[in-house]
Amino acid sequence: MSRNDVLVTVDWVQENLGRPGLVLVEVDEDTTAYDGGHIEGAVKLDWKKDLQDPLRRDYLDKSAFEELLSSRGIGNDDTVVLYGGNNNWFAAYAYWYFKIYGHGDVKLMDGGRKKWELDGRPLSKDPVERPATQYRASEPDLSIRAFRDEVVASIGSKNIVDVRSPDEFSGKILAPAHLPQEQSQRAGHVPTAINIPWSKAANEDGTFKSDEELAKLYAEQGYDESKPTIAYCRIGERSSHTWFVLRELLGKTDVKNYDGSWVEYGSLVGVPIEK
Amino acid sequence: MCGAPKQGGVLDGIDLSTQTVIQGSVWHDGAPVAGAYVRLLDSTDEFTAEVVTSPEGEFRFFAAPGPWKLRALAAVGKGERTLDAEVGLNETTVVVE
Numbered sequence: 001m002s003r004n005d006v007l008v009t010v011d012w013v014q015e016n017l018g019r020p021g022l023v024l025v026e027v028d029e030d031t032t033a034y035d036g037g038h039i040e041g042a043v044k045l046d047w048k049k050d051l052q053d054p055l056r057r058d059y060l061d062k063s064a065f066e067e068l069l070s071s072r073g074i075g076n077d078d079t080v081v082l083y084g085g086n087n088n089w090f091a092a093y094a095y096w097y098f099k100i101y102g103h104g105d106v107k108l109m110d111g112g113r114k115k116w117e118l119d120g121r122p123l124s125k126d127p128v129e130r131p132a133t134q135y136r137a138s139e140p141d142l143s144i145r146a147f148r149d150e151v152v153a154s155i156g157s158k159n160i161v162d163v164r165s166p167d168e169f170s171g172k173i174l175a176p177a178h179l180p181q182e183q184s185q186r187a188g189h190v191p192t193a194i195n196i197p198w199s200k201a202a203n204e205d206g207t208f209k210s211d212e213e214l215a216k217l218y219a220e221q222g223y224d225e226s227k228p229t230i231a232y233c234r235i236g237e238r239s240s241h242t243w244f245v246l247r248e249l250l251g252k253t254d255v256k257n258y259d260g261s262w263v264e265y266g267s268l269v270g271v272p273i274e275k
Numbered sequence: 276m277c278g279a280p281k282q283g284g285v286l287d288g289i290d291l292s293t294q295t296v297i298q299g300s301v302w303h304d305g306a307p308v309a310g311a312y313v314r315l316l317d318s319t320d321e322f323t324a325e326v327v328t329s330p331e332g333e334f335r336f337f338a339a340p341g342p343w344k345l346r347a348l349a350a351v352g353k354g355e356r357t358l359d360a361e362v363g364l365n366e367t368t369v370v371v372e
Contacts, residue, residue, distance in 0.1 A: 030327075086325065114312060120350055165323045167339065177315050177324035177336045180294060199322035204348060 003211060006248040007110045008081055014121060017041060023074050023130070026113070027051075027084040027094040029237075033113065037123030039083070043072045043130060047090045047237070051097060059259070065101050066135045073130025076104065083109035083116070086237075087199075087206040093240040095248075096257055100145060102138025108244065114206040144243070146230045146256035148264055151190060152271055159229040160193040163242040164262070168234070169195040171275045174266075175234060185266030188275035190232070196221045198238040201245045214245055228254035232261040291363045298335040299367040300328065301347045301354070307332025308371060311349035318342045347371050 016022055017040055024042035026034045034044040045051060050068055053060055060068060074080060080103060084091035091108055098106040109116075117123075146154075154160055167173045171187030189195070200217055201209055208214070223229075229246060231239040236259030247255040258265075265271065289296060301311040313334040315323045318341065326334050328347075336343075340361050347354045347369045354371035 033327075085327070117310060118312075118348065118350055165317065166319065166321050167317050167323060173323075173339050175337070177297075177338045178326045179324075180289065180337045181339075197321060 002251070003249055006107055006244075007208065008107050009110055010116050010119060010121065013039065013081060013083075013109050013116075021078055023072075023078045023080050024109075025072070025074070025080055025082050025091075025094065027082055027090045028113070029084075029086050029090050033085050035125075037125055038128075039116065040122070040124040040126070041128055042083075043074075043128050045072070045094060047093065051094065057260075057264075059097060059100070062101065062137050062139065065097075066137050069135035069137075070133045073133055074135060075133040076136055079105045079107070081107050081109050083112045085113045087114060087202050087241070088112035089198075089237045089241055092244045093237040093259075096144065096240040096243055100140050100142075102141060111205055111207040118205055143254075144247070144256055146232075146258040148258075148260050148268060148271075150256075151230055151232070151258050151260075151265065154228075154230055155190060155272065156192045157227070159224055159227050160190050161223070161229060161231045161239075161242060161246075162189045162193040162195050163198040163231055163233045163239050164189075164195070165197050165199070166195060168262075169193075176238075185263060186273055187266070188273040189262075190265060191272050191274040193232075193274075194222050196223070196242070198233070198241045201242060208245065208249060211249060214250055218246070218250070225252075228256075230256050230258050232258040232265070234262045235259070236261045286364065293362070295338045295340055295360050295362050295365065296335060297338050297343060297345070297358070297360050297365045297367065298333065299345075299369065300332040301334065301349065301369050301371060302332065303349065303351050303371045308347075308349050308351065311347050311371065313369065314346045314348070316344040316346060320344065345369050 026042045027045045031046045082091040169189050231242045233239040243257040246252045301308040309330045311328045314325045315336045345356045352371040354369045356369045
């Protein structure tokens, strides 16, 4: 696995628009972004409405995921290129999700929607219809997903990477600052977690830093190469961005995303917290 | 759960006795800039949040009291502004050149 297997550039996407077997998928936090203009031919996945179980706090089960992808006209053999706003946070979450369910060929568009827009590339408002497919997902690959008990058991033994901003890590604020501050959870972080904000892995235009810069970043921040890793943030989307960097770009093995993240951990009774 | 609220506009439903709201608009050549990317950076210049301005060029953050920096990135240029926020409403403008 290397950068070229998992990332494509905006130039590549523009040159390959309409290529058979290629499906562009926009995944946003703010889903009105897609409706206001999207890359030609791209289908939309709504991070909340489409990708979360409507009742429980969890992602979709296998059959619901199959139904979703079938309805969007995504086939098992298609090359799926994900992109979105917020520096690809939610696209990275979807990437991790597609990997959970074993999709063969999935990539991120480097820089996401932001890079595309800042370059002044064309956006389309045309509705996109793709013929339905019969998508078949694999059983969930839980080797890339961490649950709360594992996080608690990993304190002091694994790399626990808190990718939130320093002010969230220290407990000064409880959510990224584009959202109203929540009052429900305790503030702080998992003891022994190291704070390597996701944003340090990205350039200002939303593209990922080079492999050399990324390797240096984690080495400098106390990342231990010999240990398994769990990444978390608030709800698991920014940590997907870091999970992508560590596992897909830097090729580290045994890296899990804890999608329960601080919203879950900071609400648990009795677990240790540092501030 | 994490949908970025609509940028700018009325403050209905926001408790200004507890929230530290930083809001304003991005301007270039005497006109508001829609679709600009505005970042909120903490006192160490670390990224805290980013939003895209509304059609009227407006942005809004929910922060905490203290020093902050706003950095705007648009197709037409870049701009910065620092401010010291207090609990309640903090309004400002960022000019991009």
